[in-house]
Amino acid sequence: MPHLSPTATPRPDHSVDSAGGTEASAHGAKKRFLHDAREYVRDTDHRAFLRRALAGYYTTRDGQKARYRDWEHARDAANLAKWNAVNRLDEMLVRFADRFEAGGGKVHWARDAAEARSIILGIVRDAGAKAIIKSKCMTSEEIHLNDALEAEGYGVVESDLGEFIQQLRGEPPFHFVFPCMHVRRGEISKLFEEHLGSAPTESPEELTMIARRYMRRLYVEADVGITGGNFLVAETGQISITENEGNARLTAALPRVHVALVGIEKCVERLDDLAVLLPMLATAGTGQPLTCYNTLYGGPRAAGECDGPREMHVVLLDNGRAAILADPEQRDSLQCIRCGACLNVCPIFKNVGGFTYGTTYQGPIGSVITPHLRGLGDWNHLSQASSLCGACTDACPVRIDIHHHLLHNRRNAVRAVPNRLERTGHRMFAAVAARPRLFAAGGAIFRRSLWLLKKLRLPLLRDWIASRDLPRAPARSFRDQWRHRAAPAVTSSRPTTSGGAR
Amino acid sequence: MNARDAILARVREALSVPGPGPHQRAGEMTGHGHSGQAPTPPRGVLPVLALEAARPWLPDGGDTIAERLALLEENLGRLKAIFHHVPTIHAAQDLLFSLARERDWKRVAWHVHPLVEPLLSGVPCATLRVDDASGLAAALATDAAARKDALEACDAGITGCESLVAQTGSILVSSATCGGRSLSVLPPVHVVVATPDQVVGTLADAFDSLRERHSGHLPSMLSFITGPSRTGDIERILVLGAHGPKELVVILVG
Numbered sequence: 001m002p003h004l005s006p007t008a009t010p011r012p013d014h015s016v017d018s019a020g021g022t023e024a025s026a027h028g029a030k031k032r033f034l035h036d037a038r039e040y041v042r043d044t045d046h047r048a049f050l051r052r053a054l055a056g057y058y059t060t061r062d063g064q065k066a067r068y069r070d071w072e073h074a075r076d077a078a079n080l081a082k083w084n085a086v087n088r089l090d091e092m093l094v095r096f097a098d099r100f101e102a103g104g105g106k107v108h109w110a111r112d113a114a115e116a117r118s119i120i121l122g123i124v125r126d127a128g129a130k131a132i133i134k135s136k137c138m139t140s141e142e143i144h145l146n147d148a149l150e151a152e153g154y155g156v157v158e159s160d161l162g163e164f165i166q167q168l169r170g171e172p173p174f175h176f177v178f179p180c181m182h183v184r185r186g187e188i189s190k191l192f193e194e195h196l197g198s199a200p201t202e203s204p205e206e207l208t209m210i211a212r213r214y215m216r217r218l219y220v221e222a223d224v225g226i227t228g229g230n231f232l233v234a235e236t237g238q239i240s241i242t243e244n245e246g247n248a249r250l251t252a253a254l255p256r257v258h259v260a261l262v263g264i265e266k267c268v269e270r271l272d273d274l275a276v277l278l279p280m281l282a283t284a285g286t287g288q289p290l291t292c293y294n295t296l297y298g299g300p301r302a303a304g305e306c307d308g309p310r311e312m313h314v315v316l317l318d319n320g321r322a323a324i325l326a327d328p329e330q331r332d333s334l335q336c337i338r339c340g341a342c343l344n345v346c347p348i349f350k351n352v353g354g355f356t357y358g359t360t361y362q363g364p365i366g367s368v369i370t371p372h373l374r375g376l377g378d379w380n381h382l383s384q385a386s387s388l389c390g391a392c393t394d395a396c397p398v399r400i401d402i403h404h405h406l407l408h409n410r411r412n413a414v415r416a417v418p419n420r421l422e423r424t425g426h427r428m429f430a431a432v433a434a435r436p437r438l439f440a441a442g443g444a445i446f447r448r449s450l451w452l453l454k455k456l457r458l459p460l461l462r463d464w465i466a467s468r469d470l471p472r473a474p475a476r477s478f479r480d481q482w483r484h485r486a487a488p489a490v491t492s493s494r495p496t497t498s499g500g501a502r
Numbered sequence: 503m504n505a506r507d508a509i510l511a512r513v514r515e516a517l518s519v520p521g522p523g524p525h526q527r528a529g530e531m532t533g534h535g536h537s538g539q540a541p542t543p544p545r546g547v548l549p550v551l552a553l554e555a556a557r558p559w560l561p562d563g564g565d566t567i568a569e570r571l572a573l574l575e576e577n578l579g580r581l582k583a584i585f586h587h588v589p590t591i592h593a594a595q596d597l598l599f600s601l602a603r604e605r606d607w608k609r610v611a612w613h614v615h616p617l618v619e620p621l622l623s624g625v626p627c628a629t630l631r632v633d634d635a636s637g638l639a640a641a642l643a644t645d646a647a648a649r650k651d652a653l654e655a656c657d658a659g660i661t662g663c664e665s666l667v668a669q670t671g672s673i674l675v676s677s678a679t680c681g682g683r684s685l686s687v688l689p690p691v692h693v694v695v696a697t698p699d700q701v702v703g704t705l706a707d708a709f710d711s712l713r714e715r716h717s718g719h720l721p722s723m724l725s726f727i728t729g730p731s732r733t734g735d736i737e738r739i740l741v742l743g744a745h746g747p748k749e750l751v752v753i754l755v756g
Contacts, residue, residue, distance in 0.1 A: 056738055069561070079524055083524040090513045178735065205741045208743070212744060244744065245731055250746070253682075275709060296724040297722065300722065302678070305677045307682035322516050326515065331522075332522070
């Protein structure tokens with residue numbers, strides 16, 4: 001297998017898990033977030049590019065939603081299916097594992113990233129693997145699996161087009177469903193020219209075909225195929241994989257060994273639950289009626305079947321998920337089916353871009369779960385990166401209360417590390433507001449000195465004022481205006497064109 | 503303690519604290535005067551069957567055979583699949599013949615199936631049977647790269663299917679009844695041949711028919727194929743034929 005040499009750009013993923021090296025300091029992650037956000041916001045061309053790329057999503061998604069007889073009730077049903085499994089997770093996991101092993105596969109349990117890596121390395125070693133092909137798998141990003149495999153000398157190629165492009169670029173995914181949505185076709189053409197020796201082209205179709213041709217050999221030659229999994233069906237002991245390109249199907253069909261790395265929260269109780277969840281996942285994620293391939297695997301090739309892997313392994317990954325489960329308030333964030341809808345509608349995501357988050361899971365849901373997976377103190381700034389508009393909550397097909405969770409994270413962080421300055425400020429305001437005369441005097445001073453705030457560039461207000469205009473202070477206080485108000489003119493028509501004054 | 507027991511112990515410990523019920527906000531449980539906590543669901547009993555709740559809300563699957571056929575055709579069209587409904591197997595043969603001629607197929611792959619075999623008679627190119635002979639020797643042979651290469655070099659794969667889903671325009675294939683795992687995804691064209699009575703309304707109906715047919719022993723792979731392989735990874739622009747088939751041809755006979 002040709003060795004891929006990703007350009008050695010540093011990964012924007014700011015952290016390495018505890019087993020893999022140094023955890024970014026609390027200050028470091030936040031500082032980098034603010035720095036990267038500032039940089040990205042300035043790149044108006046790229047923001048426009050991102051908006052254009054997402055424009056089609058809204059139209060197709062809304063078109064497909066309209067085909068549901070009742071989308072809102074369908075969301076209730078999807079929520080119920082996942083809520084049921086998450087709230088009985090121990091039972092689901094045991095049932096899944098028993099059924100799956102009855103089908104001839106092997107279940108492995110991994111408490112953390114290091115354990116998952118060593119299990120998979122063990123399987124790969126036992127298989128005497130020479131070449132590994134991989135389909136899209138966010139859990140493997142979470143545990144930095146490729147780095148671990150490459151460190152042991154194994155060549156591993158990402159087969160999903162977007163992930164392949166990101167692998168060649170030496171970058172993690174920009175968006176956990178659309179990994180390379182930030183890359184322009186010209187850049188992809190150059191990348192392929194450099195790594196695959198293809199002719200330059202501006203056509204997305206030709207670029208896709210270049211990757212297709214390149215990958216075909218690798219499917220045939222690979223000994224081990226690694227995939228993720230979207231659902232674990234407890235009733236039947238099957239894993240369900242959702243994809244559009246067909247690369248996951250080839251990855252689980254041609255190599256001798258199939259390994260699936262799946263988070264423990266992916267359980268559903270019954271096969272029938274998928275009759276709800278698969279269409280919802282597709283519609284919320286990409287606006288499709290159903291993703292192109294939804295495939296259920298119950299084990300390796302069975303007796304009488306003419307192809308398929310000899311061995312199948314499922315690695316069940318905890319890596320902090322049980323900690324989310326232990327917080328009843330945020331337990332429902334484990335119901336996430338990773339459709340990515342909350343990213344696509346998030347004004348923050350669209351303005352700071354995916355890399356700024358510095359996390360495996362970007363956007364609103366990433367901001368909710370990352371502090372739990374990696375320590376609240378270090379990642380709480382992500383919860384501040386929200387306008388609390390609630391677009392994420394409205395978009396969520398399983399009804400996770402995402403924006404309230406961001407508020408909860410903020411509250412928990414303040415409880416953990418109280419902000420003295422803010423508390424003193426609030427106390428002072430309360431003291432003034434409770435004394436009408438003092439309040440009036442304070443107001444008078446404030447109205448006259450508002451312009452000073454802009455000039456003084458006080459350190460606390462600097463960031464706020466840098467991108468905003470302060471309103472002009474009114475000449476008289478509200479109380480004064482109210483006292484001297486004219487009698488309401490009921491008959492006179494209200495001016496309707498005064499919006500320009502804002 | 504091994505990893506399995508450790509994880510299960512953590513999960514049980516976590517779930518010993520009751521959480522909010524379904525459709526309930528976390529804040530509704532803990533704060534602001536709401537004293538009633540939703541009970542965690544009783545073990546082994548689901549309060550409402552999610553699927554029963556969802557059946558009337560999901561996209562329509564059609565009530566009659568005619569409705570289902572119309573929906574299937576409409577959905578397949580939307581997915582850019584090619585759909586033919588022909589009256590007889592002879593008409594299907596003619597169709598495959600002209601497809602092979604038009605596209606200049608050199609070799610097509612197939613598996614033993616009551617609809618696939620007659621379809622192939624007179625096809626103007628070479629054929630490759632993927633499930634030939636029986637027993638171990640043939641099974642082992644499929645592990646060889648040469649065998650995979652042979653299938654990869656075919657111009658089309660022809661399979662039967664378990665069922666067709668009107669609601670989504672999907673074709674359900676399985677490793678047990680459709681020539682294994684790779685026949686329906688490795689060649690650049692996938693031709694599916696089926697009869698109208700295989701058309702079911704919804705995904706849930708497809709699961710029902712599976713359970714009936716395989717009575718508890720499900721094939722090792724089941725796949726809902728919904729249109730030809732596609733990607734939107736480059737600037738979110740749709741391209742067909744990413745890694746799987748570029749064309750999906752559905753031939754309904756009868």
